[in-house]
Amino acid sequence: MSKQSILTAIRRGLKRGPLPEQQAVMLQRRMAEHPRHLIPARSRLPHAQQVDLFVRNVEKEFGSVARVADMASVPGAVADYLAAQNLPGSLIMAPHPELRAIPWSTRPLLEIREGRAEATDAVSIQHAFAAIAETGTLMLPSSPQRPVTLNLLADTEIAVLRSSVIVGAYEEAWDKLRAEIGAMPRNVMLITGPSRSADIEQTLELGAHGPRRLHVVLVEDAGS
Amino acid sequence: MHIATSQAFKKNAHDALGNAGLQKALARSGPSFIARRAAAVAALPEFEELRNTGRDIKNHALANLDFYLEAYEAKVLESGGKVHWCADAGEARAVVLAICQAANARTVTKGKSMIGEEIAINDHLEENGIQPIETDLGEYIIQLRHELPSHIIAPAFHLNMDDWESAFRKAHTDLPADRTFNERRDVLIEARTKLRSKFLAADVGITGANFLIAETGSSIIVTNEGNGDLTQTLPRVHIVLASIEKCVPTLEDATSLLRLLARSATGQDFSVYTTFSTGARRPGDLDGPEEYHVVLIDNGRSAMLGTDFQDMLRCIRCAACMNHCPVYGAVGGHAYGWVYPGPMGSVLTPGLIGVDKAGHLPNASTFCGKCESVCPVKIPLPGLMRHWREREFERHLTPGATRTNMGLWAFLARRPWLYRLATRASSAALGWLGRKKGRFSSLPLVTGWTDGRDLPAPEGDTFFARYARSGRGR
Numbered sequence: 001m002s003k004q005s006i007l008t009a010i011r012r013g014l015k016r017g018p019l020p021e022q023q024a025v026m027l028q029r030r031m032a033e034h035p036r037h038l039i040p041a042r043s044r045l046p047h048a049q050q051v052d053l054f055v056r057n058v059e060k061e062f063g064s065v066a067r068v069a070d071m072a073s074v075p076g077a078v079a080d081y082l083a084a085q086n087l088p089g090s091l092i093m094a095p096h097p098e099l100r101a102i103p104w105s106t107r108p109l110l111e112i113r114e115g116r117a118e119a120t121d122a123v124s125i126q127h128a129f130a131a132i133a134e135t136g137t138l139m140l141p142s143s144p145q146r147p148v149t150l151n152l153l154a155d156t157e158i159a160v161l162r163s164s165v166i167v168g169a170y171e172e173a174w175d176k177l178r179a180e181i182g183a184m185p186r187n188v189m190l191i192t193g194p195s196r197s198a199d200i201e202q203t204l205e206l207g208a209h210g211p212r213r214l215h216v217v218l219v220e221d222a223g224s
Numbered sequence: 225m226h227i228a229t230s231q232a233f234k235k236n237a238h239d240a241l242g243n244a245g246l247q248k249a250l251a252r253s254g255p256s257f258i259a260r261r262a263a264a265v266a267a268l269p270e271f272e273e274l275r276n277t278g279r280d281i282k283n284h285a286l287a288n289l290d291f292y293l294e295a296y297e298a299k300v301l302e303s304g305g306k307v308h309w310c311a312d313a314g315e316a317r318a319v320v321l322a323i324c325q326a327a328n329a330r331t332v333t334k335g336k337s338m339i340g341e342e343i344a345i346n347d348h349l350e351e352n353g354i355q356p357i358e359t360d361l362g363e364y365i366i367q368l369r370h371e372l373p374s375h376i377i378a379p380a381f382h383l384n385m386d387d388w389e390s391a392f393r394k395a396h397t398d399l400p401a402d403r404t405f406n407e408r409r410d411v412l413i414e415a416r417t418k419l420r421s422k423f424l425a426a427d428v429g430i431t432g433a434n435f436l437i438a439e440t441g442s443s444i445i446v447t448n449e450g451n452g453d454l455t456q457t458l459p460r461v462h463i464v465l466a467s468i469e470k471c472v473p474t475l476e477d478a479t480s481l482l483r484l485l486a487r488s489a490t491g492q493d494f495s496v497y498t499t500f501s502t503g504a505r506r507p508g509d510l511d512g513p514e515e516y517h518v519v520l521i522d523n524g525r526s527a528m529l530g531t532d533f534q535d536m537l538r539c540i541r542c543a544a545c546m547n548h549c550p551v552y553g554a555v556g557g558h559a560y561g562w563v564y565p566g567p568m569g570s571v572l573t574p575g576l577i578g579v580d581k582a583g584h585l586p587n588a589s590t591f592c593g594k595c596e597s598v599c600p601v602k603i604p605l606p607g608l609m610r611h612w613r614e615r616e617f618e619r620h621l622t623p624g625a626t627r628t629n630m631g632l633w634a635f636l637a638r639r640p641w642l643y644r645l646a647t648r649a650s651s652a653a654l655g656w657l658g659r660k661k662g663r664f665s666s667l668p669l670v671t672g673w674t675d676g677r678d679l680p681a682p683e684g685d686t687f688f689a690r691y692a693r694s695g696r697g698r
Contacts, residue, residue: 013528019290137498149510187500202257205408207412209449
């Protein structure tokens with residue numbers, strides 16, 4: 001009922017009827033081709049410098065980064081981070097094949113459960129699909145292997161990110177998502193630093209409702 | 225509906241100027257918003273060019289809004305969601321209530337949503353036995369205090385630490401007596417703990433939408449706290465409230481607008497959580513809502529298309545205009561009397577509740593032009609306020625004394641020799657009367673000016689006399 005009356009009211013305002021076929025085809029094409037607009041120069045860099053820019057931006061936004069040489073070094077980096085922050089060694093991990101392939105048994109004190117996060121989980125390990133150097137942003141599309149609650153419920157989120165999936169601008173991350181995942185996932189989170197609020201006297205405090213800490217373990221797999 | 229007090233703007237503003245707590249909050253927070261935006265803009269050399277891009281994207285979307293909304297709906301359906309088209313606030317309230325009742329909802333968590341304020345959804349749910357819980361920190365305390373937000377991105381802009389403490393002590397009756405709130409951190413921890421259990425218990429989560437994307441059928445929310453994400457992820461049902469002008473064609477279009485949004489709003493390069501939601505939980509997913517509903521609301525927008533006010537529909541609700549407005553900075557948001565304060569409110573509110581009820585708002589401007597100069601989508605806000613003033617005049621809503629004075633001024637302005645004579649005579653008379661003090665602290669007929677500040681006494685010749693003497697008039 002209201003759908004037709006709203007569409008009619010819009011067309012009345014625009015002083016026309018439904019779009020002519022030819023124009024509709026043009027707009028369909030614009031959506032299918034999704035042209036890019038101006039992309040800021042700050043991320044137009046060689047890849048190694050994009051990785052450095054990403055790291056600088058994560059740190060600027062109150063996140064932290066540990067750079068390691070390979071996937072086999074991830075358990076050590078995670079254990080060291082937890083020890084340094086005085087956090088427990090019990091983790092909820094995304095059931096992602098790349099995370100499962102990590103030799104966690106080299107650090108037997110880490111106690112790992114796979115699945116979605118519950119309110120009682122203190123530390124989560126998430127798999128980063130891509131990252132955007134422009135603002136130090138992680139791209140985390142939901143899937144059975146990448147539950148959304150891991151980004152939200154734990155006090156500390158640790159993201160495992162391969163340097164080869166870091167891109168300069170958001171637009172490149174969208175194209176990577178379209179190419180590798182296809183249809184839009186149910187949920188795509190772009191995360192830039194840990195949760196915060198400035199609602200009390202317009203003064204920034206970290207750790208509002210989401211994770212108080214965001215730590216990126218950056219696996220340098222992109223060559224030099 | 226919230227009862228609009230925009231008609232009482234003059235009284236509201238007068239009260240606001242005498243409200244010590246509000247003045248303290250405005251003095252503290254006003255300058256920091258301006259400085260943070262300036263720093264973020266300075267760090268992005270392309271910012272000015274992006275403003276043109278943002279304006280063009282929204283203009284394109286609005287010119288083809290019927291097409292993009294239908295394309296958007298088709299994608300939402302494809303991804304397992306539902307779209308409910310609502311012509312006005314009443315329809316939207318009824319749809320939301322029906323969804324909540326079908327879900328047997330007892331409690332509903334809410335992300336911050338200005339359209340939610342506009343349709344007063346909380347009151348409607350409460351009247352029908354469903355408890356809505358605001359989860360954005362600022363909205364949470366506003367709800368505890370039974371107030372409207374005083375700012376569109378910082379709802380508790382007008383409050384100070386002692387207000388937070390007293391609201392929490394009153395509402396959280398289980399607080400131990402020796403619990404202290406010495407630091408902002410203590411407030412944050414108390415709210416986080418209290419709300420965590422609400423997130424987990426809620427049956428339905430309601431969020432707004434910063435953008436809708438036709439290409440993918442996605443709704444976008446932008447937050448720093450993560451409350452919106454907990455709201456839309458944990459409950460069994462997610463309801464998105466969105467007005468029709470939020471729709472843009474593609475991910476690339478939304479991305480360009482997102483580059484403008486956080487920088488203009490809080491001076492961040494990007495907000496902490498920018499989340500794209502598309503439909504309901506998919507097969508194999510371990511979390512996410514089982515139902516995804518979009519309540520698509522017109523409520524006066526389509527009537528603005530094709531009018532002087534179409535440009536206002538480009539607004540992305542960043543609040544840069546109010547952050548830079550000297551009037552907002554002096555009286556705060558509540559004086560505006562309804563949901564949307566500041567320059568964007570002065571243009572939008574008369575369009576939504578009527579210029580007869582909100583005519584004071586477009587008059588509450590010095591036309592300094594700061595709002596237009598910082599608007600990320602280049603809305604000509606002072607020009608639109610002027611259009612409202614013209615409509616108000618045409619509809620004879622302007623007060624009689626103002627009309628008489630304007631008529632007198634117009635009579636003089638059309639007769640330049642008489643105008644010059646009159647200004648010369650009056651400026652000489654005022655100059656002579658005020659020759660001792662150099663200013664007037666009160667003057668008949670212009671008490672509207674002298675009640676708030678002194679009027680300087682004119683000195684020397686009139687502008688025209690000096691201009692003629694300088695010889696540049698030829």
